[in-house]
Amino acid sequence: MNILVCDDDKEILDAIKIYLDNEGYKVFKAANGLEALEIIGEKEIHLIIMDIMMPKMDGLRATMKIREDKNIPVIMLSAKSEDTDKIMGLNMGADDYITKPFNPLELIARVKSQLRRYTTLGSLETRSNVFKTGGLMLDDESKIVTVDGEAVKLTPVQYKILKLLTANAGRVYSIDEIYEKVWKEPAVSPENTVAVHIRKIREKIEINPKEPKYLKVVWGIGYKVEKL
Amino acid sequence: MNILVCDDDKEILDAIKIYLDNEGYKVFKAANGLEALEIIGEKEIHLIIMDIMMPKMDGLRATMKIREDKNIPVIMLSAKSEDTDKIMGLNMGADDYITKPFNPLELIARVKSQLRRYTTLGSLETRSNVFKTGGLMLDDESKIVTVDGEAVKLTPVQYKILKLLTANAGRVYSIDEIYEKVWKEPAVSPENTVAVHIRKIREKIEINPKEPKYLKVVWGIGYKVEKL
DNA sequence: ATAAATCTTAATATTTTCTTAATGTTAATA
DNA sequence: TATTAACATTAAGAAAATATTAAGATTTAT
Numbered sequence: 001m002n003i004l005v006c007d008d009d010k011e012i013l014d015a016i017k018i019y020l021d022n023e024g025y026k027v028f029k030a031a032n033g034l035e036a037l038e039i040i041g042e043k044e045i046h047l048i049i050m051d052i053m054m055p056k057m058d059g060l061r062a063t064m065k066i067r068e069d070k071n072i073p074v075i076m077l078s079a080k081s082e083d084t085d086k087i088m089g090l091n092m093g094a095d096d097y098i099t100k101p102f103n104p105l106e107l108i109a110r111v112k113s114q115l116r117r118y119t120t121l122g123s124l125e126t127r128s129n130v131f132k133t134g135g136l137m138l139d140d141e142s143k144i145v146t147v148d149g150e151a152v153k154l155t156p157v158q159y160k161i162l163k164l165l166t167a168n169a170g171r172v173y174s175i176d177e178i179y180e181k182v183w184k185e186p187a188v189s190p191e192n193t194v195a196v197h198i199r200k201i202r203e204k205i206e207i208n209p210k211e212p213k214y215l216k217v218v219w220g221i222g223y224k225v226e227k228l
Numbered sequence: 229m230n231i232l233v234c235d236d237d238k239e240i241l242d243a244i245k246i247y248l249d250n251e252g253y254k255v256f257k258a259a260n261g262l263e264a265l266e267i268i269g270e271k272e273i274h275l276i277i278m279d280i281m282m283p284k285m286d287g288l289r290a291t292m293k294i295r296e297d298k299n300i301p302v303i304m305l306s307a308k309s310e311d312t313d314k315i316m317g318l319n320m321g322a323d324d325y326i327t328k329p330f331n332p333l334e335l336i337a338r339v340k341s342q343l344r345r346y347t348t349l350g351s352l353e354t355r356s357n358v359f360k361t362g363g364l365m366l367d368d369e370s371k372i373v374t375v376d377g378e379a380v381k382l383t384p385v386q387y388k389i390l391k392l393l394t395a396n397a398g399r400v401y402s403i404d405e406i407y408e409k410v411w412k413e414p415a416v417s418p419e420n421t422v423a424v425h426i427r428k429i430r431e432k433i434e435i436n437p438k439e440p441k442y443l444k445v446v447w448g449i450g451y452k453v454e455k456l
Numbered sequence: 457a458t459a460a461a462t463c464t465t466a467a468t469a470t471t472t473t474c475t476t477a478a479t480g481t482t483a484a485t486a
Numbered sequence: 487t488a489t490t491a492a493c494a495t496t497a498a499g500a501a502a503a504t505a506t507t508a509a510g511a512t513t514t515a516t
Contacts, residue, residue: 096324113324155462170370175504193464195504210505218371219472220384220503227370383473403493421475423493438494447483448492 001115004039006030006062007051007077012100016049019104020111033062045072047114049107050094052078063094071140073114077102133169134228136205136214138162145205147214152204157182161194162201162225165215170227172218198223231339232267234258234290235279235305240328244277247335261290273300275339280306303338305330361397362456364433364442366390373433375442380432385410389422390429390453393443398455400446426451 003025007013010031017027028043030036036050050063063074076094096110130139135148143159145152154162160182165173175194179187187194198217202209214225231253235241238259245255256271258264264278280288291302303324324338359366363376371387373380382390388410393401403422407415415422430437442453 157463170372172369172371190466192466192504196464196506199505199507217504221371221387224370385474418477420477420493424475424495427494427496445493 001046002026002028002044003047003049003111004028004030004036004043004045005049006033006036007049008032009051012051012077016107019107023108023111025111033065036062037065040066040070040072047111048072048074049111050074050076052076075110075114131163131166131169133166133225134214136166136225136228138166147205154201154204158197158201158204161197162205162215165223165225169225172222172224174222177222229274230254230256230272231275231277232256232258232264232271232273233277234261234264235277236260236281237279240279240305244335248339253339261293264290265293268294268300276300276302277335277339278302278304280304359391359394359397361394361453362442364394364453364456366394375433382429382432386425386429386432389425390433390443393451393453397453400450400452402450405450 003020005013005016005020005027006029007016008031013029013031017029020027028039028045030039033050036048039045040048048063048066063076066072066074073095075096075098077098077100095114098107098110130137130141132138136145137147138145138159140163145154145159145162161178164178164181165171173181175191176187178194179185179191198215199209202212202215205214206212214228215223216226217223231248233241233244233248233255234257235244236259241257241259245257248255256267256273258267261278264276267273268276276291276294278291291304294300294302301324303326305326305328326335326338359368364373365375366373366387368391371382373382373387373390389406392406392409393399401409403419404415406422407413407419426443427437430440430443433442434440442456443451444454445451
């Protein structure tokens, strides 16, 4: 299991690494949020321990950024212990929270607790980022999409659109929003390539594209994948 | 989302139910571990909030039992706050831990944090913009409007008008005010498009549009959504 | 380099929504 | 109770948004 520890305080970084090494985890270190994002892009990280206060990019922002397309558990570290900070951290997408100074045993316990959800009994197999709603499921690790267990083959753009909508099932995205998130550039009108892709996706994941069960349109607002 | 709350203290049970109800979760109650296991067998439960100290079967044993074949996130509740208990709870398979007495906001935050991986993560905008009054509820994220749990489909303009009035339930808005806020331009008379939209909204959210329960008119002044 | 797959564009169709305008109804008040 | 101003109702045409299709451009794989 690979754990990324992100803190600008080198001493704490080293201390945590020692505790985790001792438990048999492979530990990567980052001094700030940007470094963390880089490492996450390169290595397969299973858990992140992240300080909130850091230069360059703080832990909360980094967590938000990570959560945009990865489902890696995050444990927040902070010197503050007030409720408001705790709540903010958890709402930003953190999975757990530890205040400094921390008890090494508690750190280990929380690490294990978070990793437990992603290991299957018996093996140390990592879990993949699976997004599902109803009979629709996409596995971000393998890029496999299934509908009621049946695999469907999506093209890259189709996959990105469906992932965005499924990862945030229930939320409505305007066409422009979709364009921006997927193409990473602002949409310029006239714009109907998204509509074309939506059609193609529907052809593949819906029984009847005209009466979509998953990929719905909200007139005048945009598209969403139904939260089922 | 269905949440099972398990505690032998009826007061705490009811208090938690109120907090969670208010956030739009469906709440099931159990007085001990055995009852909890029963309900889990019957209903689809997405999260469990469990007290550690209970008669019949305590929370730790129940959690272990649940973890034998289900992977439902568990948040532990306990009066004790010593580190050892905390660690034990987490090692037993709990995903999070709250000590009594607890801050309701923190409870909600931790619940959301655990459930996020079910609804699946994504953007930071997890704050659910939900406006409700009586049986009327609108969720700004999914653009879903429900009346007594029944979904109704509003058009964009209809939605905007109803959102304005519901978000400020009780306040009366003149027709011109509504026009300005929704169309973002001053109203020019003769103007009756707002009235037409009001009618359409009433058709959708009211049992009897002629005797509206939610969307009322205040003669000579304007419209409001009743604060219930 | 070529073929296959994928993406975008553009033209057109279809669906849904919005506004207008004509007319009806209600509530306050003199 | 007659008057009037404000709201209600309806239907139809205009406008806006999405859907669809096919062809051409681009990218990817072999």
